[in-house]
Structure formats: C-alpha cells, structure tokens
Amino acid sequence: MYATTYHRPGSVAEAATLIGANPEAKVLAGGQTLLPTMKQHLAAPSDLVDIRRIPGMAGVSAAGGVLTIGAATAHADVARNADVLRHAPALACLAAGIGDPAVRHMGTIGGSVANNDPAADYPSAVLALNATVVTNRREIAADAYFKGMFTTALEEGEIITAIRVTPPKRAGYAKFANPASRYALVGVFVAETASGVRVAVTGAGANGVFRHKGLEAALAASFTPEAVDGVKISAEGLLSDIHAAADYRAHLIGVMARRAVAAA
Amino acid sequence: MAQVSMTVNGKAVKRSVPDTTLLSEFLREHLRLTGTHVGCDTSQCGACVVHVDGRAVKSCTMLAAGADGASVVTIEGLAKDGALHPMQTAFNDNHGLQCGFCTPGMIMSGVDMVARYKAEGRELTEAAIRHELEGNICRCTGYHNIVKSIQDAAARM
Incomplete structure (x- = not known):
C-alpha cells in the first residue's frame, strides 16, 4: 500500500480533529474493507485514524428498550449479544452471516454503514429497521442517510458513533450470498416496525440499498410469504454484472423476501 | 514509523x-x-x-x-513444552493436510472455533465446522480430512 500515517486517538473529539487537519485522512475501524482496498492501491489516504479502540465506541446497550450499538462493535459481537438476540434477532442473524469468522472478529457495524457497499448486509437492516445513525455531530434517520452506492449523508469529518434501533415487532433477513465473496448477490430485510412494514433490498440495486414499496404494501396487507407472490418485481434499476443479470436479481428479490418473511 | x-x-x-x-x-x-x-x-x-x-x-x-x-x-x-497442541496432533493423526500451506491458518481457525463453541455450550457439528471454515481455503485436500481433524481435536480439547 501507499505510505500513510497511522493515528490512534483516545477520543472521538480527538479523531475528528485529526480528520479535520488532514483532508485526505480516512477513518479506520475494523479495516476489513479499507485495508484490502489500500493494498490494491484503490485507496491512498494520507492518514488513518483508528477509532476501533476508542473507549465507549464498542458494545451494545438496551437502555429504555432501544438498542444502541456502538459503531466499533464487531459483527461477531452483534451476532452473539444477548440484547440484540432478544430485541432484534434478525439483526444478530444478519451479523452472523457477514464474511467469515475472522472477518466478523474485526469488521464493525459502523464501518459497514459508513462504507455503504451496495452488496453489504448491514445497510439493508439499518434501512428496514428505520434505525438512526448517530454521529459525532447529529442523528440521521435511515431514510435520509443512504444516498446511493458508497455514498451517504455523512459530511467531511463526520464520524459514526452508534447505530440506534427501536426493536421491531418482527423482522427477518435472507440473502443469496455470492459463493466466492459471501457478499449479498441479493439480500432482503423485512421488518414490521412501529412505522409500518419496511422492506430493504441490498446487493441488487444499481444505486445501492433501496426500499421496495411494492413488497411493503403487500406485506402490510398480509405479513406472509404467500403475500410476496402477488408482487411484480421489476428488473429496472437493478445491477447486471458477471455474477447475475438484472432479471435474475429481480427474481431473487422475491425468493429472498419470502424466506425473510418466513424467518421473521 | x-x-x-x-x-x-x-x-x-x-x-x-x-x-x-x-x-x-x-x-x-x-x-x-x-x-x-x-x-x-x-x-x-x-x-x-x-x-x-x-x-x-x-x-x-x-x-x-x-x-x-x-x-x-x-x-x-500453540505447542507447549515440546508437546503439540491437540489440534496439531489431530491434523497429524487424520492426515489433515497435503501441501501444508494453508495448515497454520486452518489450525488457528480450528482452535478458535472449538474454543468459541465450547464457551457457548454449542455442539460443533460437521456442518458447523464446514460453515466455520468459510474463510479458510485449501486447494489440495477437498476439506474432508481437515473437518475430521477439527472434529477429532474438539473431542480432545
């Protein structure tokens, strides 16, 4: 990788100062995407600001019945956290299926949500659960956060500190994993939340994670796998690449939606 | 630096x-x-x-x-006082390698998964081992003897 300067700040404020002082700096959390990208010379940040071990950045609290998951909480820790398993088991199930065990020991929820890879798992959960992205500056509702692939509402120097989830009545996640990378070829997260049924699709959209209004309407009327059958899923705006054509992805959205509802 | x-x-x-x-x-x-x-x-x-x-x-x-x-x-x-770790012994006994290049990673992942499953009181089935080995690639063995080695070691650890 190209030369970079590593920093390990002791607080979020210190991390923000470092990023502010170095316009080409990047936040390093678990590094499971950023470091491979740097090794391939696809990213060359002047500075790396490691937030993984800032006190208070990792861990889960369920105060007041709302899950607050620290940004630096590793996938493996979300997957086996008692509060997550109790209040949002679909989220634990999703975390348990990211990458492989060693990746889950390092990769973080904040890193995944900040990166917003169009095939990552977490964005679908954050969007379907109507979660809140908490940063060092503000709180961002999921609907206002995702702005297209690898693009988010985060401003320069803004750092995610936590993801806040109000437990859904029920939720489920199903993904058709790319056999090689384990990223979602198509992943569908369905949730019955206080603000209605929400369905988010990852892996399929040419512009990143998106909500599927047709599925939401059908599942709001009847939250059953059969309800998915009557929904027409268009291939328009879906990705076509060497792994799958858009019409195949459209078909998979229906299949994964059925499985996700059955699992909820 | x-x-x-x-x-x-x-x-x-x-x-x-x-x-x-x-x-x-x-x-x-x-x-x-x-x-x-x-x-x-x-x-x-x-x-x-x-x-x-x-x-x-x-x-x-x-x-x-x-x-x-x-x-x-x-x-x-892993080896303590010249005695191989049970996972290493199991790979030896079950011919859990051919060229051996992937073996250090297989063994370190094997030790980790056995420890985690034991700590959580979960049974490390053959299917679970195969799933847990998602991030470890072997290009020689076809995995069968690697899975057998980890199963064997889990019983010894």
Whole structure:
C-alpha cells in the first residue's frame, strides 16, 4: 500500500480533529474493507485514524428498550449479544452471516454503514429497521442517510458513533450470498416496525440499498410469504454484472423476501 | 514509523516499523515467525489467521500498529513444552493436510472455533465446522480430512 500515517486517538473529539487537519485522512475501524482496498492501491489516504479502540465506541446497550450499538462493535459481537438476540434477532442473524469468522472478529457495524457497499448486509437492516445513525455531530434517520452506492449523508469529518434501533415487532433477513465473496448477490430485510412494514433490498440495486414499496404494501396487507407472490418485481434499476443479470436479481428479490418473511 | 509493542506467543516484543506494516509482515519479516503464511493477500484464503487478544483474525488485514498492546498467538505458540497442541496432533493423526500451506491458518481457525463453541455450550457439528471454515481455503485436500481433524481435536480439547 501507499505510505500513510497511522493515528490512534483516545477520543472521538480527538479523531475528528485529526480528520479535520488532514483532508485526505480516512477513518479506520475494523479495516476489513479499507485495508484490502489500500493494498490494491484503490485507496491512498494520507492518514488513518483508528477509532476501533476508542473507549465507549464498542458494545451494545438496551437502555429504555432501544438498542444502541456502538459503531466499533464487531459483527461477531452483534451476532452473539444477548440484547440484540432478544430485541432484534434478525439483526444478530444478519451479523452472523457477514464474511467469515475472522472477518466478523474485526469488521464493525459502523464501518459497514459508513462504507455503504451496495452488496453489504448491514445497510439493508439499518434501512428496514428505520434505525438512526448517530454521529459525532447529529442523528440521521435511515431514510435520509443512504444516498446511493458508497455514498451517504455523512459530511467531511463526520464520524459514526452508534447505530440506534427501536426493536421491531418482527423482522427477518435472507440473502443469496455470492459463493466466492459471501457478499449479498441479493439480500432482503423485512421488518414490521412501529412505522409500518419496511422492506430493504441490498446487493441488487444499481444505486445501492433501496426500499421496495411494492413488497411493503403487500406485506402490510398480509405479513406472509404467500403475500410476496402477488408482487411484480421489476428488473429496472437493478445491477447486471458477471455474477447475475438484472432479471435474475429481480427474481431473487422475491425468493429472498419470502424466506425473510418466513424467518421473521 | 510506528512504535509497536505487543506480546507474541507469551513474549514481549517491541519494534519500530513503517505505519503501513501489516501484522502478517510484522510477524514474518520483523519477528521471523514464518509459520504464519500469506496465501492470497486479499483477505480471502485464511492462511494468515492468528489470534489477537484471543480471537482469530486475518493478520494480512490488520496493521501491526493496530495490534499495538495486543496479545498475539501464532502457530508457533500453540505447542507447549515440546508437546503439540491437540489440534496439531489431530491434523497429524487424520492426515489433515497435503501441501501444508494453508495448515497454520486452518489450525488457528480450528482452535478458535472449538474454543468459541465450547464457551457457548454449542455442539460443533460437521456442518458447523464446514460453515466455520468459510474463510479458510485449501486447494489440495477437498476439506474432508481437515473437518475430521477439527472434529477429532474438539473431542480432545
């Protein structure tokens, strides 16, 4: 990788100062995407600001019945956290299926949500659960956060500190994993939340994670796998690449939606 | 340059290394612990798996500076007083390798998964082992004897 300067700040404020002082700096959390990208010379940040071990950045609290998951909480820790398993088991199930065990020991929820890879798992959960992205500056509702692939509402120097989830009545996640990378070829997260049924699709959209209004309407009327059958899923705006054509992805959205509802 | 201090296989080490030094490079090139292998360098093959603070991680996907202060165990640190770790013995007994290149990572992942399943009181079935080996690639064995080795070791650990 190209030369970079590593920093390990002791607080979020210190991390923000470092990023502010170095316009080409990047936040390093678990590094499971950023470091491979740097090794391939696809990213060359002047500075790396490691937030993984800032006190208070990792861990889960369920105060007041709302899950607050620290940004630096590793996938493996979300997957086996008692509060997550109790209040949002679909989220634990999703975390348990990211990458492989060693990746889950390092990769973080904040890193995944900040990166917003169009095939990552977490964005679908954050969007379907109507979660809140908490940063060092503000709180961002999921609907206002995702702005297209690898693009988010985060401003320069803004750092995610936590993801806040109000437990859904029920939720489920199903993904058709790319056999090689384990990223979602198509992943569908369905949730019955206080603000209605929400369905988010990852892996399929040419512009990143998106909500599927047709599925939401059908599942709001009847939250059953059969309800998915009557929904027409268009291939328009879906990705076509060497792994799958858009019409195949459209078909998979229906299949994964059925499985996700059955699992909820 | 980054000043890096950590405990590796029970021994305190301290080196000054470039900030870009990966943990795998630190172990292999600075400490000469070449049992940790680098197969793909793209975070997929798992030959470089070591334990950092008790957890299996891919050492090619972590900076040495990021492991400052950590306790690291490599394949060289498993045997105690000249006696192989039960996982190593099991790989030997079950012919869990052919060329051996992936074996250090397989063994470090195997030790990690057995410890986790035991701690959580879950049964490490054959299917679970195969699922757990998602991040470790072997190009010779077809995995059967690797799975058998880990099952055997789980019974001994």
